[in-house]
Amino acid sequence: MSLVFDLAAVKRCVECRGCEYDCPSFKVIEGYNPTLVGQDILAGRAEDWLTHQMIWQCLECHTCTERCPQKYSWETILTQLKKESIARQLAPEAVTKAWEMFIKTSRLGEPRLAPRKKYGLPEPSASGVADLRRLFPDVMK
Amino acid sequence: MNGYALFWGCTIPARFPFMEKSMRSVLNILDVDYQDLDGFTCCPEKSLVKNFNPALWELTAARNVSLAERAGLNIITPCNGCYGTLKGISSRLRTFPVEANRANEALAPLDLAFHGRARVEHLIEFLHDQLGLGKIRAKVVFPLRGMRLAVHGGCHLVRPSNAIHFDDPIKPAKFDALVAALGAESVDHSTKLTCCGGYLSRVGMQELNLTMAGEKLKELTELGVDALTTCCPECFKIFDSFQPLLQKKGAEVSVPILTISELAALAFGVAPEELGLKDHRVDVSPFLQKFEAIRRELTDELGL
Numbered sequence: 001m002s003l004v005f006d007l008a009a010v011k012r013c014v015e016c017r018g019c020e021y022d023c024p025s026f027k028v029i030e031g032y033n034p035t036l037v038g039q040d041i042l043a044g045r046a047e048d049w050l051t052h053q054m055i056w057q058c059l060e061c062h063t064c065t066e067r068c069p070q071k072y073s074w075e076t077i078l079t080q081l082k083k084e085s086i087a088r089q090l091a092p093e094a095v096t097k098a099w100e101m102f103i104k105t106s107r108l109g110e111p112r113l114a115p116r117k118k119y120g121l122p123e124p125s126a127s128g129v130a131d132l133r134r135l136f137p138d139v140m141k
Numbered sequence: 142m143n144g145y146a147l148f149w150g151c152t153i154p155a156r157f158p159f160m161e162k163s164m165r166s167v168l169n170i171l172d173v174d175y176q177d178l179d180g181f182t183c184c185p186e187k188s189l190v191k192n193f194n195p196a197l198w199e200l201t202a203a204r205n206v207s208l209a210e211r212a213g214l215n216i217i218t219p220c221n222g223c224y225g226t227l228k229g230i231s232s233r234l235r236t237f238p239v240e241a242n243r244a245n246e247a248l249a250p251l252d253l254a255f256h257g258r259a260r261v262e263h264l265i266e267f268l269h270d271q272l273g274l275g276k277i278r279a280k281v282v283f284p285l286r287g288m289r290l291a292v293h294g295g296c297h298l299v300r301p302s303n304a305i306h307f308d309d310p311i312k313p314a315k316f317d318a319l320v321a322a323l324g325a326e327s328v329d330h331s332t333k334l335t336c337c338g339g340y341l342s343r344v345g346m347q348e349l350n351l352t353m354a355g356e357k358l359k360e361l362t363e364l365g366v367d368a369l370t371t372c373c374p375e376c377f378k379i380f381d382s383f384q385p386l387l388q389k390k391g392a393e394v395s396v397p398i399l400t401i402s403e404l405a406a407l408a409f410g411v412a413p414e415e416l417g418l419k420d421h422r423v424d425v426s427p428f429l430q431k432f433e434a435i436r437r438e439l440t441d442e443l444g445l
Contacts, residue, residue: 022311024336028353056344060188061336062300066310083192094345098186099193106182106201108189109155116154119162119417124154128180131204131251136197 003046003084009072014038019064019074025057032057034074041077051090055081104141106132142258145267146178146209148227150220151186152374159417160374163402164219164264166416170280170409171272175217180208184226188340202230203244203255210259211252217267219402221373224263225297225305231261232304263298265372265401266307269315274322282410283436284324288428290404291361291369291396292316292327295376296336316372319401323408328366332357337379347383354379355387358394368397368428370404384423397425407432 014035025032037049049055058078065073085091101108106129116124133140153160168175182201183190191198206227209216218224234241235257245254262270268277294308294316302310311334317327338353358380361369371377381398388394403416413432418425 022334024338024353027335028338028356029349053346057341057346057349059296059336059338059340061296061340062310063296063334063336066300066302079192086193092345094343095189098189098343102183102185102190106185107155108151108183108186111154112156112158115158115417115420116161119158121158121161121165122177125177125181126179128182128204128208131180132182132201134251135200135204135247139194139197 003080005041005046005077005080006072007042009070010038010041010077012070013068013072013074013077014042016069018069019067022063022067023074024061024063025059029057034058034078037077037081038074046081049081050085050088053092054078055085056092056095058082103139105129106140142210142213142215142260143174144214145173145175145217146212146214147175148181148184148205148209148216148218148220148223150218150223150374151183152220152222152378157374157377157420159420160219160377160400160402163400163406163411163416166411167402167405167409168217170406170411171276173272176214178208178212178214181205184220184223186222187226187229189343198226199230199233199240200244200247202226203234204248204251204253206231206259206261207248207253207255210254210256215260215262217262217264219264219372219400220375221263221295221297222375224261224266228261228263228306229301229304231257231259232306263307263372265294265298265316265319268319268401268405270307274318277319277322277405281323281408283408283432283439285404285408285432286324286435288325288367288431288435289328289365290320290325291330291364291366292320292333293337293357293369293371293376293380295371295373298372316370316401320370320404323404325404328364330357330360330364330366332360337373337376339375339379342379350379351383351387351390354383355392355394358384358387358396359392361396362394366396367431368399368404368425370399370401372401382422395423397421397423397428399425399428
């Protein structure tokens, strides 16, 4: 895989910054500034960001996408970098562990049975993991 | 199709079974035709699974919606993540027939197909848009009058708006209207649209998540709201389960967290002890004391 960006859109994004003060991460996380990523992409240094924690600080909350006049947004750039980071097995351990749980169980957590009895809740519904194994035999374990 | 399949997702059954209790109570009181359906998997979580394998994300989501469609049911989910995925895929496949055909070719061996007949609704969307505020108000026995509540709809209840098609993505109002229908005041606040930050914990950055959640909880503590209300287990987890961690670090935060189902159940007359509110990490007794005063006053007033 390789990193290909819409450079004209990245350039407009770097010059605009209209979403900055609506971005929850920009407001709270010191140093979080995806414009720096955009500038590096334009300078041909996208790969430098594949191991940088900043790409994982984008919450995918879609606020910037809603604000973006060209419907491109910081999120598009950072999600593309996340995907490439995953493909090169550079993602944070917590991300990889969650994925492992999903491909093993088809869920991100197993139902707790004791509290269900306490609240008089019915038995949890049967899982569809067998179907997913059939659809994706090479991915699901 | 009039009936509903309940799509709980992973987090509620794994961490917060009491959320099921209050939502089922509310749906029963509202005479909603619902059932549990076998065969659902994780929705699957968009920010995780789609980034690993977009085709798997799309087909797994399409399969979940198709299961409801085959049973002649719509879907209600009380989770923003599940809503984002299931409604997102429904919007996409309803818009792009080529993609729907591709999904259906893959689903055919499972005797499933997506025709776009099943509606996917978040609980808030169901209550506000399908049922309507009038039917909510009609069931209120103890209006939450005098209660000052902060509403946290969360990101994926309304965004991305080009797929969710539910409420204004920047100034949503429907969750607030529900709170008002229960008799409470929705208190405006500057951090209203701020994300809970749950994603940060999921990528191993819990400290940053605490900082982000702390900003909102500090503001709400200063405003002296009676509670923060949520409609998503992830947001609930961050503001309720993580709040004691902030308190341990010395943050002056103290905000009871209640889900919309818990609020509605209380207003509809369900006894607080039936709802599992003691399983919240943040003590809800300040809220309940005020609510008890409302109940006593109304009980005396109406001779109940």
